[in-house]
Amino acid sequence: MARIAGVNIPTNKRVPIALTYITGIGSTSAVEICEAVKIDQARRVNELSDSEVLAVREYIDANLSVEGDLRREVQMNIKRLMDLGCYRGLRHRRNLPVRGQRTHTNARTRKGPARAIAGKKK
């Protein structure tokens, strides 16, 4: 078990895969990390030495924003839009799609489960 970036404990998977369990690290940045700290991508997390884990930890601290910090950053960006009173902010406030998608149908991800409309049946 290795603790990287706070609470995350990736398992006995290959290192680039295990790193993607951290919010803010996808496969691209996971591979980048492996190359930067010179870890062979075929190796697994439980084969890593303490110093290697430390190196990974330090690389992430120095170069990436992950987990809580990242979430806070995203929330701040959304809040900024909402406070500005611009169109994107209005869409966030209403929980509707922000990037010009149609809302006549679909858009269920933003709108949530469909609500029944009273008296719509024939």
Added chain:
Amino acid sequence: MSRSVWKGPFVDSYVLKKAEVSLEGGRNEVIKIWSRRSTILPQFVGLTFGVYNGRKHIPVMISEDMIGQKFGEYSPTRTYYGHGADKKAKRK
């Protein structure tokens, strides 16, 4: 695709003229503009623009965060009050 940098930001010329006039002279009145497509430039910060939304001019106080966006983003064009309760359904 975003606009080429070498073109510079797009602003309708009359917006620039009006802004310059109000920067020089008696400040603090709403500058009425119809050009929703114009970019908000750094020198507009602190001015108040009345951005037309098709019906009336919505006063928009320009702050630093708004630089680079368009005037139209701050003047919603649609009114939506939500769906009223269906009268037929109520009677039942």
